[in-house]
Amino acid sequence: MTITAPEAPAAATAPDVPFEVIPLSGNLGAEIPGLDLRTLDDDTIAAVRATWLHYKVVFFPGQDLTPQDHLAFARRFGEPTEGHPVIPGLPDQPEVFQIDYTQARELAAAYGDVSDVSRGLHWHTDVTFVRRPPLGSILRAVEVPRAGGDTLFSNQEAAFDDLSPALQEFLSTLTAVHDGQDQFKVILDLIGEGTWEGKTFTKLEPVEHPVVRTHPETGKRSLFVNPGFTSRIKELKRTESDALLAYLFQHSVRPEFTVRYHWQPGTIAFWDNRATQHAVVGDYGDHRRVIQRVTLRGDEPR
Numbered sequence: 543m544t545i546t547a548p549e550a551p552a553a554a555t556a557p558d559v560p561f562e563v564i565p566l567s568g569n570l571g572a573e574i575p576g577l578d579l580r581t582l583d584d585d586t587i588a589a590v591r592a593t594w595l596h597y598k599v600v601f602f603p604g605q606d607l608t609p610q611d612h613l614a615f616a617r618r619f620g621e622p623t624e625g626h627p628v629i630p631g632l633p634d635q636p637e638v639f640q641i642d643y644t645q646a647r648e649l650a651a652a653y654g655d656v657s658d659v660s661r662g663l664h665w666h667t668d669v670t671f672v673r674r675p676p677l678g679s680i681l682r683a684v685e686v687p688r689a690g691g692d693t694l695f696s697n698q699e700a701a702f703d704d705l706s707p708a709l710q711e712f713l714s715t716l717t718a719v720h721d722g723q724d725q726f727k728v729i730l731d732l733i734g735e736g737t738w739e740g741k742t743f744t745k746l747e748p749v750e751h752p753v754v755r756t757h758p759e760t761g762k763r764s765l766f767v768n769p770g771f772t773s774r775i776k777e778l779k780r781t782e783s784d785a786l787l788a789y790l791f792q793h794s795v796r797p798e799f800t801v802r803y804h805w806q807p808g809t810i811a812f813w814d815n816r817a818t819q820h821a822v823v824g825d826y827g828d829h830r831r832v833i834q835r836v837t838l839r840g841d842e843p844r
């Protein structure tokens with residue numbers, strides 16, 4: 543007799559694709575081994591996209607991509623942004639930026655730990671402090687600790703679905719302010735000006751987004767507030783806003799909505815930035831940890 547284990551909820555409705563997909567938790571995340579990201583045909587790219595939309599973050603271990611290959615892979619899914627609005631890109635590949643966590647710690651020590659980019663990074667969704675935050679980010683693990691330095695991802699559709707209907711409806715009427723100033727003012731002052739969507743700026747102005755957004759491709763609703771950049775809820779009094787955001791920040795990263803990934807050098811991760819948050823676990827002491835990222839342009843949350 544063969545006993546087949548029941549599938550986790552995310553795995554049960556996954557698209558049927560011509561490569562192996564290994565679900566990593568009940569609510570999001572899958573590993574796709576055995577592909578060479580430099581040589582995929584259009585049908586395989588379409589299947590990767592469907593898998594990515596379903597699992598929200600996919601990991602490709604065993605890749606050996608140069609920054610050029612990394613960028614070329616990203617272009618198959620959308621338009622790369624100018625890297626990051628304020629973190630400078632690689633000299634000969636400006637759409638690719640690097641985070642060397644040792645350097646980031648030195649910078650933080652020299653200028654005050656405002657950026658929070660020390661050993662770990664707290665929960666956030668990438669670059670929500672602009673009008674059109676990224677659609678997704680594609681990360682390459684360059685140098686990673688043998689143990690530790692994992693990255694956590696949390697499914698913000700699952701977090702929304704778990705709330706009671708009355709709270710879902712109330713949240714759907716609210717607008718949040720997102721502000722990158724706290725984390726990025728020091729870097730922006732050091733480099734003088736940042737660039738986003740072709741425009742330069744010297745100060746990050748706060749922006750507003752709905753607290754609940756509808757995914758432009760799947761139509762699913764998700765929570766769209768994050769402790770990295772969401773500073774307050776516009777329609778509420780300060781004390782109400784603080785209390786509600788504290789609750790949502792805690793709720794949105796409950797263990798059952800998350801996956802935790804341990805990196806190997808070369809692994810590529812691709813996450814849907816419209817429906818997830820992520821955080822780096824700062825448990826790796828003084829080991830070197832270096833990543834590079836390409837970021838895809840997104841649309842205005844609605």
Ligand SMILES: O=C(O)CCC(=O)C(=O)O
Pocket residue numbers: 641663668679681692693820822833835
């Ligand atoms: O270093 C990581 O694993 C993720 C860093 C991060 O937050 C990002 O690249 O958006």
Ligand SMILES: [Fe+2]
Pocket residue numbers: 666667668820
């Ligand atoms: Fe991030």
